[in-house]
Amino acid sequence: MAVLDKLNAMISKSTSSSLGLSRGERGGHLGVWVKRGELYRVAFHYQGQTKTGKVFSGHFSYTFGPAVNSGCFQSLEMPRSFKEFLVGKEPAKTGSITVDFISEGGKNSKSYELRPILLCYRQKGAFIPGELCHRAWLMPDTAELASIKENDLKAHSEKIKAELEEKRKKEEAEKRAQEEAAKKAAEEAAKVAAAKAAAASKPAATAAASGPVDRSKPTLPNGKMIVVYGSSTGNTKNVADAVKAEFGEAVDHVKNITEIHPADLAQFEKVIVGVPTWHIGEIQEDWGAVLPEIEALNFQGKKVAVFGLGDGKGYPETYVDAMAELVEKFEKKGAKLIGMWPTEGYEFKKSKALRDGKFLGLVIDVENQDHLSDKRVKAWVAQLQKEL
Numbered sequence: 096m097a098v099l100d101k102l103n104a105m106i107s108k109s110t111s112s113s114l115g116l117s118r119g120e121r122g123g124h125l126g127v128w129v130k131r132g133e134l135y136r137v138a139f140h141y142q143g144q145t146k147t148g149k150v151f152s153g154h155f156s157y158t159f160g161p162a163v164n165s166g167c168f169q170s171l172e173m174p175r176s177f178k179e180f181l182v183g184k185e186p187a188k189t190g191s192i193t194v195d196f197i198s199e200g201g202k203n204s205k206s207y208e209l210r211p212i213l214l215c216y217r218q219k220g221a222f223i224p225g226e227l228c229h230r231a232w233l234m235p236d237t238a239e240l241a242s243i244k245e246n247d248l249k250a251h252s253e254k255i256k257a258e259l260e261e262k263r264k265k266e267e268a269e270k271r272a273q274e275e276a277a278k279k280a281a282e283e284a285a286k287v288a289a290a291k292a293a294a295a296s297k298p299a300a301t302a303a304a305s306g307p308v309d310r311s312k313p314t315l316p317n318g319k320m321i322v323v324y325g326s327s328t329g330n331t332k333n334v335a336d337a338v339k340a341e342f343g344e345a346v347d348h349v350k351n352i353t354e355i356h357p358a359d360l361a362q363f364e365k366v367i368v369g370v371p372t373w374h375i376g377e378i379q380e381d382w383g384a385v386l387p388e389i390e391a392l393n394f395q396g397k398k399v400a401v402f403g404l405g406d407g408k409g410y411p412e413t414y415v416d417a418m419a420e421l422v423e424k425f426e427k428k429g430a431k432l433i434g435m436w437p438t439e440g441y442e443f444k445k446s447k448a449l450r451d452g453k454f455l456g457l458v459i460d461v462e463n464q465d466h467l468s469d470k471r472v473k474a475w476v477a478q479l480q481k482e483l
C-alpha cells in the first residue's frame with residue numbers, strides 16, 4: 096500500500112497541483128484531471144528502447160473543445176502506437192514520457208517514468224484526486240485538431256462553446272415552438288367543438304335544412320340573380336338573407352350551397368356568393384366540397400360579387416382569406432368581379448382577400464363589429480345596384 100501511495104504521489108506530483116495524470120476510467124486509458132482553471136490540450140511525447148535496442152518515439156495529443164474546466168476528469172484512450180510502446184509484444188524497457196498541459200495559464204510540462212504510466216494504464220496507478228466530475232472518453236486528436244496552434248486553442252474552445260450554446264438555445268426554442276403549436280391546436284379543436292355545439296343548439300340558424308342535394312339533376316329554375324352561401328354556424332346565412340331583403344325581388348333565390356347543384360350557378364347572370372373563413376384561413380367546408388365542380392363550369396359574361404365573414408381579432412393573420420379562394424375559382428372561369436369594398440374601419444393584420452388596397456367584396460365581422468353589419472349590407476347592396 097505504501098508503495099502504491101508513493102507511486103501515486105510520483106505521478107500526480109501532489110494533489111495540491113492543479114492538473115495531472117491519473118489512471119483512466121478503464122484499462123488502456125490514462126486519465127487527465129484539472130482542479131483549477133481551463134485546460135485546452137494535453138500533448139504526450141514519448142521515447143524509449145526495447146531490450147534488443149529497438150527505438151520508439153512519437154507524440155499525440157487531446158484537444159478539449161470546449162476546454163476541460165475546473166473540477167474535471169477526462170479519460171483518454173491511448174493510440175495503438177503508444178500501446179505497442181507500453182505493452183506490445185516487445186515493449187520499451189527504458190524510456191520516458193513528457194506531457195504538456197496547455198491551459199489558460201500557458202504550457203506546463205511534466206515528465207514521467209515508464210513504470211508509473213504503465214501502472215495507470217493497467218488501472219493500478221494514481222487515483223483521480225478528490226471528487227472531480229467525469230466528462231467522457233476522448234480519442235486522440237485527428238490531424239485537423241492537432242494542427243490548431245497553441246495560441247489559437249482558447250479561441251477554438253470559445254467557438255465550440257458558443258456553437259454548443261447556440262445549439263442548446265435552438266433546441267429549446269424548437270421545443271417551446273412545438274409546445275406552443277400543440278397548445279394552439281388543442282385550443283383550435285376546442286373552439287371548433289364549441290362552435291359546432293353552438294350551431295347544434297340553434298337549428299333555425301343553421302343552413303342546409305333540407306340536407307344534401309341530389310347532384311345528378313339541376314335543382315333551380317332559371318333566373319337573373321342568385322345569392323348562394325355556405326355557413327357552419329348561421330352567420331353567413333343571416334347576411335345572405337339581409338342582402339336578399341335589400342335587393343328585394345331582384346334576387347330570385349337565396350340558397351345554401353348544399354341545397355343546389357353547383358351547375359345551377361352558371362344559369363344566372365349575376366351570382367352573389369357568401370363565404371366564411373374557418374380553421375385558420377380555410378374556406379368553409381361546404382364551399383370546399385364543391386370547388387372542383389365550380390371549376391368545371393363556365394362563367395364567361397357573368398358577374399360575381401362576394402361577401403365574406405371573419406373574425407378580425409380572433410384570426411387577424413388570416414382575415415376572411417376564404418373570399419380569395421372562392422373569387423379565384425369564379426374569375427378563372429370567366430366571371431367578372433364586382434362589389435370591391437374599402438378596408439377602412441376594419442381591424443386585422445393580414446388578409447388574402449385584398450386587391451389594390453380593397454377587400455374583394457363586403458366583409459362582415461359579427462364577432463367584433465356586428466353593430467355595423469346592417470349599415471354595411473345596405474351600403475354594399477346600393478353599390479352593387481349601381482355596378483350591375
Ligand SMILES: Cc1cc2nc3c(=O)[nH]c(=O)nc-3n(C[C@H](O)[C@H](O)[C@H](O)COP(=O)(O)O)c2cc1C
Nearest residue numbers: 326327328329330331371374375376405406410415
Ligand atoms: C375554429 C374557428 C376558426 C376560424 N378561423 C377564422 C379565420 O381563419 N379567419 C377569419 O377571418 N375568421 C375565422 N373564424 C371566424 C368565422 O369566420 C366567423 O365566426 C364567421 O362568422 C362564421 O360564419 P358561419 O356562422 O356562417 O360559419 C373562425 C372561427 C372559428 C370558430
